[in-house]
Amino acid sequence: MTQPTIQLVIDEARHGARLDKCLAEMLPEHSRSWHQKQIKEGAVSYNRKVCTVARTTVTLGGTIELNPVEEEAPQLRGENIDLPIIYEDEHMLVINKPAGMVVHPAAGNWSGTVVNALIGRNKEFGRGMGAAGMRPGIVHRLDKDTSGVLVVAKTEQAMLKLTRAFAERKTQKSYAALVYGIPKYYKEQIKTLIGRHPVNRKKMAVVDRNGKEAVSEYELMSFGQIDTVPVSMVRVRIFTGRTHQIRVHMAHCKIPVLGDDVYGGRQKLDVERQMLHAWKLKIPHPVTGHLMSFKAPLPEDFEHWLKRIAPLPENSLLGRMHRETTVNFDYDSEEDSEENFMVDDDFDADFDNEEDFDDNGGYLVDDDDFDADFDGDDFLEDEEE
Numbered sequence: 001m002t003q004p005t006i007q008l009v010i011d012e013a014r015h016g017a018r019l020d021k022c023l024a025e026m027l028p029e030h031s032r033s034w035h036q037k038q039i040k041e042g043a044v045s046y047n048r049k050v051c052t053v054a055r056t057t058v059t060l061g062g063t064i065e066l067n068p069v070e071e072e073a074p075q076l077r078g079e080n081i082d083l084p085i086i087y088e089d090e091h092m093l094v095i096n097k098p099a100g101m102v103v104h105p106a107a108g109n110w111s112g113t114v115v116n117a118l119i120g121r122n123k124e125f126g127r128g129m130g131a132a133g134m135r136p137g138i139v140h141r142l143d144k145d146t147s148g149v150l151v152v153a154k155t156e157q158a159m160l161k162l163t164r165a166f167a168e169r170k171t172q173k174s175y176a177a178l179v180y181g182i183p184k185y186y187k188e189q190i191k192t193l194i195g196r197h198p199v200n201r202k203k204m205a206v207v208d209r210n211g212k213e214a215v216s217e218y219e220l221m222s223f224g225q226i227d228t229v230p231v232s233m234v235r236v237r238i239f240t241g242r243t244h245q246i247r248v249h250m251a252h253c254k255i256p257v258l259g260d261d262v263y264g265g266r267q268k269l270d271v272e273r274q275m276l277h278a279w280k281l282k283i284p285h286p287v288t289g290h291l292m293s294f295k296a297p298l299p300e301d302f303e304h305w306l307k308r309i310a311p312l313p314e315n316s317l318l319g320r321m322h323r324e325t326t327v328n329f330d331y332d333s334e335e336d337s338e339e340n341f342m343v344d345d346d347f348d349a350d351f352d353n354e355e356d357f358d359d360n361g362g363y364l365v366d367d368d369d370f371d372a373d374f375d376g377d378d379f380l381e382d383e384e385e
Helices: 019-026 032-040 114-121 156-167 245-252 300-307 317-321 367-373
Strands: 006-009 044-046 063-066 085-088 092-097 147-153 172-180 185-196 204-207 212-226 229-238 276-284 291-295 341-343 362-364
Touching: 019 032, 019 044, 019 063, 032 044, 085 291, 092 114, 114 147, 147 156, 147 291, 156 276, 172 245, 172 300, 185 245, 204 245, 212 245, 229 245
Parallel strands: 147 276
Antiparallel strands: 006 063, 044 063, 085 092, 092 147, 172 229, 172 276, 185 204, 185 212, 185 362, 212 229, 276 291, 291 341
16 A cells, blocks of 8 residues: 655755664654665655665755555454453443553554454444544553553444543543652652654653653552562553653653563563553543543452562661551452442542642652551542553
8 A cells, every 4th residue: 555655855954864764753653664664665765766775874955755655454353352341331341451462453463452352242343433444442542561441432422522531631540550669759740741762763752842741640559679679569640641651751750660671671570561550540421421430450460560579678778768668558448349330420529639749749758647648548549551
C-alpha cells in the first residue's frame, strides 16, 4: 500500500547529518529503523535520485522525497482467546488485560490482540464502527506488558462518548507499580513536558521544549528490599495520557519501574516484564452518565514480587530514617471487595486533588505522620499506559 509522497527540504540544523537520522528527526512519528527500511526498499529519493544508503550525508537545501511503502494490513479476524471480563452491558465492556497482550492489530502484531479476541467472542463486534479501522471499540490503550483495566466500546455511540471522556479528562486512573529504589517523598506530583527522546526516537523522555504537558502523582504504599535490592510499591495517578507517561516519570524520579527494559536501566533483579498494573478506573457510563468504578486485581506475577519485599535492616541508613521499614496493607479490605465494579456518583469526594505540595511538588518523608497520611482503607478507595 503506497501513501502520498512526502517532500522535505534540509535546513541548516540538519546540514551534514545522515539521511536516516535526518528523516527520523523530521518525521518523528516513525522510528529510525522504519526510515532505514524505507531507504533500503528504494522509497526515498535525495535530490531527485533514489537513494538506498542510509548513511548518505545530506546538505543544506537538499531535497528528500519519501514514498512510504507500508505493510498491507490483513482483514480483521476473530481468534479464540480468553479475556478476563470485569463488567459488560450492551454498550461497553471492561476487561482485565493480561500482560503480554497487544491491544489492537498493527504492523508486527496482526494477531493475538484484544481486538482479535473480542471478534472471536462475537463475530459481529465492530460492525458499524468502520471509521475505527483496525481499532474497533478501542477508546484508550495500555502498553503490551502493562496489565489491568481496559475499557472497550461496543457501539459507535459508546465509542464516541468514551473517547470524549478520556480526551476531556473526565476519567480517573490509578496504577499500581513496583519500582526500583525508594522514593524521596511519600507523595509527589510530577509535572513535566514529555516528547520524543532526542537520540533514541523509539523512546519518550522528559524534555525542556517541543513536548506535551504530562502530570502524574505517586503515593508510596510500601517499601523494603528483595535480596538486598531496595524496592517500593507505589500507587500512581495520571492526569494526562502521554505515551509511556508513568514509566518516563518514574525513571525521571530515579525510581524506574521494576523490570522496565526500556527506561529501567540496569537492574539487579530478573523480572520478566515491567511491574505496572492499571489497577482502578473511574469513567462516566456512555449512556446513563453514571460514574462507574472498576478494579482489576493485582496479577500473580505482581503479587509474587510484592510478597518478596522484606524489611530493610535496622542498621541501614533508610532503616534508621524510617522506624516503620515496611507498610502492610490489606489490599482487598474495601467494602466492594466482592465486586470489581460499582456505580459511584460521589466523584469529587473521592478525588480531591487540591492538597498542598511543597516547593518541590511532593510531601517530604515524615515518619510521625505516616500512619495518619496513608490509611490503608483510603488507599483502597476505587478509582487510572
